[in-house]
Amino acid sequence: MNGRKLRPLLLPVGVAFFQNMLLIFGEPGKVTPADMLINAFVSRQTGEFRSAMILAMENTLVLMLFLIFYGDSVAAQQRTGAVYRFSRMADRRKWYAGQALTMLGWAAAYCGVYLACQGAVALTRTTLPDDGRFWPAAARVWCLMSLVTWIFGMLCSRLCGGLGAAVGIVGGALALILLSALATGAGQDPRILEWDPAGFPGECFAEQRIFLKKTGILLLEAAAVVAEAGRFFCRRDIFAAEGDG
Numbered sequence: 001m002n003g004r005k006l007r008p009l010l011l012p013v014g015v016a017f018f019q020n021m022l023l024i025f026g027e028p029g030k031v032t033p034a035d036m037l038i039n040a041f042v043s044r045q046t047g048e049f050r051s052a053m054i055l056a057m058e059n060t061l062v063l064m065l066f067l068i069f070y071g072d073s074v075a076a077q078q079r080t081g082a083v084y085r086f087s088r089m090a091d092r093r094k095w096y097a098g099q100a101l102t103m104l105g106w107a108a109a110y111c112g113v114y115l116a117c118q119g120a121v122a123l124t125r126t127t128l129p130d131d132g133r134f135w136p137a138a139a140r141v142w143c144l145m146s147l148v149t150w151i152f153g154m155l156c157s158r159l160c161g162g163l164g165a166a167v168g169i170v171g172g173a174l175a176l177i178l179l180s181a182l183a184t185g186a187g188q189d190p191r192i193l194e195w196d197p198a199g200f201p202g203e204c205f206a207e208q209r210i211f212l213k214k215t216g217i218l219l220l221e222a223a224a225v226v227a228e229a230g231r232f233f234c235r236r237d238i239f240a241a242e243g244d245g
Contacts, residue, residue, distance in 0.1 A: 005106065008069035012062055012114030016040075016121070019058045023125040034133035036122040037115075038205050041141055045184060052193050053200040054183045059145070060176060062114055066149055067172045070106050071156030072165040074099045074233060083238055092234040099233075100154065100226050107149035108142075115142050133206070140205050147218040148197050151225055152176055158229040161236065197221055 019040065023029055029036055042053035055063070077099070078086065089095060119138055123130070152172055160168030182192065183199025193199045194217055203210045 005070070005073075008065070009110055009113050011065050011069075012110065013117055015058060015062050015065070016114060016117035020118075020121045020125070023121055029126040030128065031126060032128050032133065033119075033122040033126055033130045034137040036126055037118055037134065037141065038137055040118040040122070041145060042200060042205075044202065052183065052202055053204060055148075055176075055180050055198045059114075060180055062110075063149055063152060063176055064173050066107070066110050067152060067156045067169050067176075070103065070110075071153055071169050071172050072160040073103065073106075074154075074157040074229070075161035075165065075168065078161065078233065078236060078238055086238045093230070096230050096233050100230070103153050103157070104146070104150045107153055108146040111142055111145045111149055115145070137205050140211050143215060144200070144204070144211075144218065147215065147222060151197050151218065151222050154222070154225045154229050158225070158232055161229070161232055195221075 017024070031039070038053075039056070041056055041059050043056045045052045045054055074096075086092065115138060119134075123134065152175065155175060156168055156172030158168075159171040162168070163171065176198065179196055179198040183196045190201070193201055194214065197218060200214060201210050204214050205211065
């Protein structure tokens with residue numbers, strides 16, 4: 001496996017360490033492990049009628065790092081030197097399906113490393129015992145964050161393909177920031193909160209029904225992004241792109 005793709009998986013370890021330095025070297029927390037874990041990924045916003053959870057600033061940074069190191073991985077294969085490979089490929093759909101699934105795999109592994117680090121801190125640096133909610137919460141966090149990371153990763157790939165790597169990565173990061181800002185003011189509008197990939201209903205990590213609904217919405221959004229990126233990469237004129245340099 002490509003070591004260049006494996007090394008960025010260590011980045012969440014450093015972010016988690018600096019994020020939790022006060023807990024690691026100072027006094028332990030006074031919340032349950034499940035709540036400590038959830039709070040590492042999202043911050044709670046309370047509105048007049050309901051509460052919302054928004055991607056925490058540190059988690060947004062982790063996602064941006066993912067875009068920097070993985071966001072251009074699909075588009076990069078269709079740049080200089082790709083004419084020979086793709087001219088002999090009768091149908092790019094199989095190639096693209098493999099790339100989309102690979103991106104999902106990297107997203108799941110990346111979020112899994114970050115979750116493992118945050119989970120270790122949550123289980124060892126609190127004065128309260130696990131109340132039975134930790135492992136279900138961890139599974140829901142991993143599932144939702146992997147899907148969110150995949151969505152933004154594929155969006156970034158599409159932007160990189162059309163606009164170039166630098167502009168595409170910046171565009172993906174801006175989309176993440178703007179959607180996080182939109183979710184921040186959505187505590188009283190459940191429709192925005194449900195469809196914004198950077199926002200989650202307050203009960204999303206505790207109630208199975210709400211979790212499954214949010215998961216379904218994220219899968220629909222992922223399907224739309226993956227389909228649009230697939231349309232672009234499968235129909236793109238590689239010869240023209242090669243000629244443009």
